[in-house]
Amino acid sequence: MWEQIAIAGFGAMAAWLSQDHRENWRKWASVFGLCGEPFWIHSALESGQWGIMALCSLYTLAWLRG
Numbered sequence: 001m002w003e004q005i006a007i008a009g010f011g012a013m014a015a016w017l018s019q020d021h022r023e024n025w026r027k028w029a030s031v032f033g034l035c036g037e038p039f040w041i042h043s044a045l046e047s048g049q050w051g052i053m054a055l056c057s058l059y060t061l062a063w064l065r066g
Contacts (some may be wrong), residue, residue: 003039003040003043003046004041004043004044006036007039007040007043008037010032010033010035010036011033011036013029013032014029014030014032014033014036014063015029016029017029017032018020027066030063030064030066031066032066033062033063033066034060034063035060037056037059037060037063040052040056040059041053041056044056045066052054
């Protein structure tokens, strides 16, 4: 349950910040996106969802790029 709350919170904040008109706020979208990744990874490992785990790897790389 707590993973889902963290995933929702960090994901929503990352999406919100990515659309901000101020560049100095948009840069924080990647930080919040990265903060959510450990919760995605934990959730995927706990439930044995290996496809989601593969997507977590791709999303982590994408957030690191930001």
